[in-house]
Every structure is written in structure tokens, then in C-alpha cells.
Amino acid sequence: MRLRALxxxxxxxxxLLSGEAELDRTVRGVMTTDLRDPGRxxxxxxxxxxxxxxxxxxxxxxRFVRILTDAGAAGLxxxxxxxxxxxxxxxxxxxxxxxxxxxxDERVAFATITEHVVRRVSGERAGDLAAVVDRHRRMMTAGxxxxxxxxxxxxxxxxxxxxxxxxxxxxxxxxxxxxxxxxDAGGERPDxxxxxxxxxxxxxxxxxxxxxxxRLAASGTVHSLFPVRxxxxxxxxxxxxxxxxVLSDWLLAVEADAGDWPAERLDLLHGVxxxxxxxxGHRDAARAVRxxxxxxxxxLLRDGAPPAETAARLRAAAPVLLPGLGSAPHWQIxxxxxxxEPPGPAEAAATGGPVRPIGGEPGGPAARxxxxxxxxxxxxxxxxxxxxSAVACGGDEAVALIPLPAVAGxxxxxxxxxGxxxxxxxxxxxxxAARGPLERGLEAGGGRLTLGISAVVLTPEGLRGALxxxxxxxxxxxxxxxxxxAAGHQELAxxxxxxxFVPDDVRRAFTARLLEPLRDYDRRHRAELIPTLESxxxxxxxxxxxxxxxxxxxxxxxxxVGRIEQLTGRDLSRLEDKLDFFLALRMS
Numbered sequence: 214m215r216l217r218a219l220x221x222x223x224x225x226x227x228x229l230l231s232g233e234a235e236l237d238r239t240v241r242g243v244m245t246t247d248l249r250d251p252g253r254x255x256x257x258x259x260x261x262x263x264x265x266x267x268x269x270x271x272x273x274x275x276r277f278v279r280i281l282t283d284a285g286a287a288g289l290x291x292x293x294x295x296x297x298x299x300x301x302x303x304x305x306x307x308x309x310x311x312x313x314x315x316x317x318d319e320r321v322a323f324a325t326i327t328e329h330v331v332r333r334v335s336g337e338r339a340g341d342l343a344a345v346v347d348r349h350r351r352m353m354t355a356g357x358x359x360x361x362x363x364x365x366x367x368x369x370x371x372x373x374x375x376x377x378x379x380x381x382x383x384x385x386x387x388x389x390x391x392x393x394x395x396x397d398a399g400g401e402r403p404d405x406x407x408x409x410x411x412x413x414x415x416x417x418x419x420x421x422x423x424x425x426x427x428r429l430a431a432s433g434t435v436h437s438l439f440p441v442r443x444x445x446x447x448x449x450x451x452x453x454x455x456x457x458x459v460l461s462d463w464l465l466a467v468e469a470d471a472g473d474w475p476a477e478r479l480d481l482l483h484g485v486x487x488x489x490x491x492x493x494g495h496r497d498a499a500r501a502v503r504x505x506x507x508x509x510x511x512x513l514l515r516d517g518a519p520p521a522e523t524a525a526r527l528r529a530a531a532p533v534l535l536p537g538l539g540s541a542p543h544w545q546i547x548x549x550x551x552x553x554e555p556p557g558p559a560e561a562a563a564t565g566g567p568v569r570p571i572g573g574e575p576g577g578p579a580a581r582x583x584x585x586x587x588x589x590x591x592x593x594x595x596x597x598x599x600x601x602s603a604v605a606c607g608g609d610e611a612v613a614l615i616p617l618p619a620v621a622g623x624x625x626x627x628x629x630x631x632g633x634x635x636x637x638x639x640x641x642x643x644x645x646a647a648r649g650p651l652e653r654g655l656e657a658g659g660g661r662l663t664l665g666i667s668a669v670v671l672t673p674e675g676l677r678g679a680l681x682x683x684x685x686x687x688x689x690x691x692x693x694x695x696x697x698x699a700a701g702h703q704e705l706a707x708x709x710x711x712x713x714f715v716p717d718d719v720r721r722a723f724t725a726r727l728l729e730p731l732r733d734y735d736r737r738h739r740a741e742l743i744p745t746l747e748s749x750x751x752x753x754x755x756x757x758x759x760x761x762x763x764x765x766x767x768x769x770x771x772x773x774v775g776r777i778e779q780l781t782g783r784d785l786s787r788l789e790d791k792l793d794f795f796l797a798l799r800m801s
Contacts, residue, residue: 216236218333219326224329226317229314230299230316231308232288232312235311240288241259242480244259244260244261245262245263245323246261246263247267251281252284256284260288260326261286262290265303268296278307279310290315290317299316324491331487362379363388376389377465378390378408378465380463382415382654387463390402390403410429412464415466416653434468437471439467440463441464441465441489460658465482465485465486503602504604506530506533510605515680527673534614535616542618543637544673546612546614546666547613547664549587551579551660577606580611581611583611588646590646617637640699640700652697661698664697665689667679667682668682682702686701686704728743734780747798750791
């Protein structure tokens with residue numbers, strides 16, 4: 214479509230401010246953004262919709278317009294809701310760069326313009342999918358008739374004979390054939406292992422910066438993968454954490470090889486992903502109340518507010534998170550952090566520098582979006598229906614407040630209101646949901662995800678302790694190796710609670726002093742002193758049990774232990790030296 218066609222529809226309420234001579238430009242798509250630099254997400258020909266949240270002065274206008282011009286944007290439509298009027302310096306910048314500029318009346322939603330543009334562009338390129346865009350408003354409705362992405366996917370199948378699914382970054386089936394069936398149901402529902410493979414390939418390709426669509430051959434069938442990029446004011450991409458946002462994006466998986474598709478069909482599928490992204494934005498908006506409630510509770514806990522004040526906020530949150538609940542629910546907290554490793558293993562080993570939050574200090578939005586997706590996965594073991602948790606940002610971490618229906622007969626247990634056997638999310642279930650595809654994406658991007666899980670608390674008085682418990686558990690998880698690590702409250706009652714707080718340089722010096730002589734001896738003589746030491750400690754210093762476990766004669770075992778003592782100057786008959794070896798092995 215041509216830009217001038219936007220002025221022919223009175224419903225859009227657009228006013229041309231500059232660029233009349235450029236109205237014959239072709240519009241190939243639409244993008245909504247308030248990023249200061251959206252250039253890397255533009256491919257050319259887009260109508261850019263912006264609320265101008267980035268605007269603080271004339272220099273911002275010049276920079277923003279230059280970026281759009283260099284990226285080949287067709288035009289800019291600026292909303293008047295934020296600043297009440299389009300700044301004169303923005304009009305002047307658009308005139309200098311010959312970029313058509315429209316003003317969007319504050320009564321007109323960007324979704325209305327997006328719907329109109331996508332309908333016109335798709336209709337002109339492929340009439341057989343005009344029905345997809347015509348039914349966009351149905352997809353956006355929250356009433357019983359609105360089916361979200363399934364409307365688009367049904368029409369892809371009916372009009373173009375394309376089987377397609379929308380998947381989450383964990384491989385959860387969001388929409389498509391079989392989405393409403395049980396996980397073990399047959400028919401059109403895709404195999405969970407296939408979903409995981411598709412999500413993993415998508416994350417690895419996106420994190421590595423490869424151009425979409427991505428392709429994966431599985432079971433003799435090629436699937437094409439299109440990113441569904443999350444948008445909206447609260448998304449990680451819009452809050453400046455775009456490098457990490459790919460980890461929480463949905464994807465559209467099409468059972469076809471897009472390698473030989475014409476440009477028109479690829480553009481049309483891109484338009485479909487925009488419609489699905491709009492639906493996700495609609496769902497995210499529905500979470501705004503839950504996010505705000507969680508943020509208020511987390512802020513109260515962080516500021517040390519009286520338990521009575523926290524209890525009042527929880528009473529307000531309970532009807533929203535668990536509507537129709539007769540009594541106050543129990544609660545559980547999960548803390549998550551996305552981290553970026555130092556560049557290169559050699560440098561990391563040399564400097565011992567700590568990992569840093571992905572996207573810098575404000576890493577919380579990406580962690581929040583990812584934690585929400587993980588908790589929605591049925592494998593996470595959350596409450597039913599699944600979308601009941603409320604996730605807040607706390608600095609560089611995400612904090613999930615999970616309501617659990619109260620169990621009859623539980624009265625709070627101890628004075629802190631902590632229940633030891635209250636059910637809820639378990640470490641192994643959360644790991645089952647978080648691992649797999651996410652590990653591939655984190656591997657490609659050099660990142661880590663660490664999670665900590667509190668016990669179930671039965672009264673508001675125990676919630677502050679639960680937050681600290683979850684944070685401590687996350688630190689325990691961070692001390693482990695692996696791209697995705699989690700720890701629960703059960704692990705905080707032993708020595709492992711102390712290990713994460715040992716500085717890295719102290720940890721390395723301590724383990725090297727005790728274990729490096731043994732490792733060096735093993736490398737030169739293949740003596741297996743380290744495995745012998747581990748088995749000896751696991752056997753509580755029992756010579757007979759250790760020898761039987763290693764299938765050695767006791768005299769051979771005594772020789773090896775003697776060699777260990779000789780090389781290290783320690784005495785394995787002393788409790789202190791046993792403890793030092795035990796901790797060194799755990800920290801290595």
C-alpha cells in the first residue's frame with residue numbers, strides 16, 4: 214500500500230505534518246516502538262508508530278529520525294497521548310530527512326492502525342489470506358468468542374494448507390492444532406520432543422543473530438521458524454534489554470520449507486507474526502494488575518514493612534490471583550536471575566570476574582518475562598489454572614509470588630508461618646520446565662539462568678523470610694555449573710548455604726592448594742588419587758567400605774591415602790583435614 218492511503222481512512226485520524234512529496238512510498242509493514250534506537254529491528258518499508266517516550270529534546274528527534282531514515286522506514290506516525298502535541302523539533306527533523314510524519318490522535322489506538330496496515334498490505338500481496346487480517350479484531354477480543362492466535366493458525370491451515378504452531382521459549386504449545394488436548398493425546402498435537410527441538414533451534418539461532426526464518430529438519434519434515442517478538446511498554450525489548458528479550462519471545466513454527474518461498478509469502482508470514490505479537494501484548498496487558506500487586510508486595514518486603522501492611526496487600530492480591538477462593542491462600546516465592554558470563558573462558562579463568570546481569574543492571578524485565586513463561590509450563594508444577602503467578606522486577610532479578618490453595622488442617626506450623634510439606638513448585642519440576650531449549654539459547658548467548666525456590670508459607674508473617682530464603686537458594690544455584698541451575702529451600706539446612714558466599718579468589722586458592730598436587734600427580738601417574746579421596750570421604754573414613762567400593766585391596770587403599778597425605782601435608786585421620794578436603798571437592 215502507499216502512504217497516502219493512510220489519509221483516506223477517517224477512522225485512523227491521521228494528520229500529515231510533513232513529507233507530502235513522499236506519500237507515494239510503499240508501506241511493507243508496521244512496527245510499534247519507543248526504543249531510542251530501533252534500527253536493528255527494521256528491515257525497510259515499515260510505518261513506525263511511536264508514543265515518543267524517548268523524546269527529551271531536539272537532539273533526540275534528530276537522532277531518532279536519522280536512524281529511521283538509514284533503516285529505510287517508509288514513515289513515522291507519532292502519538293499525541295504522551296506529549297499532547299508532536300514537538301516542532303521532530304517535525305523539523307523529518308522535513309530535513311524527507312521522512313513523512315503523521316500525528317496520531319490520542320483517541321486512536323496504535324492497534325487500530327496496525328490492523329488497518331496489515332490488512333491492506335496482506336490483502337494486496339496475497340488475497341487468499343485476507344480473511345486472516347479481517348478477523349484480527351476477533352483475535353484481539355477478550356470475550357468468549359476471541360480465540361487469539363488460533364484464529365490465524367486455523368486460516369493458515371485452511372487457506373494455504375500450512376500446519377503451524379505457536380510455541381513458547383520452553384517448548385510449551387501456546388496455540389495451534391492440538392493445543393487444547395492433553396499432553397499425551399494423539400491426533401494433530403505435535404510431539405513434546407519436537408516442540409522442544411524447534412524451540413531450542415529457534416533460541417540458538419536468534420541468540421546467535423542468524424537471520425530468520427530459521428529451518429530445522431525433524432523426522433523427515435522441514436519446519437520453518439519465525440520469531441514472534443514481544444512488544445509493549447513493559448516488555449524487555451522496550452525497556453532496553455533487547456539482547457536478552459529473544460530468550461522470552463514466542464515463535465511461529467510452520468511445517469514447510471520456507472527456503473524457496475517468494476518474498477511476498479515471507480512478508481505475509483511476517484505480518485502473521487505481528488498479529489500474534491499483538492495478541493501476546495494483549496495477554497501481557499492482562500497481567501499488568503498481577504505484576505503491580507506483586508511489585509507492591511515485594512517492595513514492602515524489601516523495605517521491611519510491618520507484617521500487617523504486607524498482609525493487607527496479600528488480601529488484595531488473593532482475589533485477583535485465585536478468584537473465588539474461600540480462605541486466604543498459602544504463598545511461595547521463586548527468584549530468577551539472567552546473567553551474562555565474562556567474554557571467553559580463558560579470560561574468565563584468569564580474572565575470576567563475576568557474571569553480570571544480561572542487558573546490564575536493569576536485567577529484571579527479561580528475567581520476569583522468562584520466569585512467567587517457565588511458570589506457565591505444565592511441567593513447572595504450578596497451581597491450576599497455570600496463569601496465576603504474579604512476577605515483579607527487583608533490581609536485576611525477577612521475583613514470582615505464587616498463590617497456592619490453602620490445605621485443610623494446616624494452621625501455619627511454626628511461629629514464622631512456614632510449612633515444610635505444603636506442596637507447591639518443586640526444584641526438579643521447575644528445572645524440567647526451564648532446561649532443554651533455554652539451555653541452547655543461553656549456550657549461544659553465553660548466559661546463565663539461576664533460580665531459587667522458597668518453602669510454602671502459610672501466613673503473611675513468613676513471606677519476608679521466604680523471599681530471603683529464595684534469594685539464598687538462588688545464590689546456592691549460582692555456585693553450581695550449568696546454563697540453568699535451581700536450588701530449593703531444603704538445601705539451605707547444610708554446608709551448601711555457606712559455599713556461595715566464599716569469594717571466587719579465596720575459593721580458587723583454597724581448592725588449588727589442597728587438590729592441585731593430587732591432580733598433577735594423577736595426570737603424570739594415572740594414580741586416581743582424587744577419586745580415591747572422594748570415595749574415602751563418602752565412606753566416612755571406613756577403610757573396608759571404601760576398599761570394597763573401589764574394588765581395591767585395603768593395603769592398596771592405605772598406600773593411596775598415604776600418598777595423598779604426603780603430597781598435601783594433611784592427615785586424613787584428623788576431622789579438620791577431612792572437612793577441608795570435603796569442602797575443597799565441593800567448591801572445585
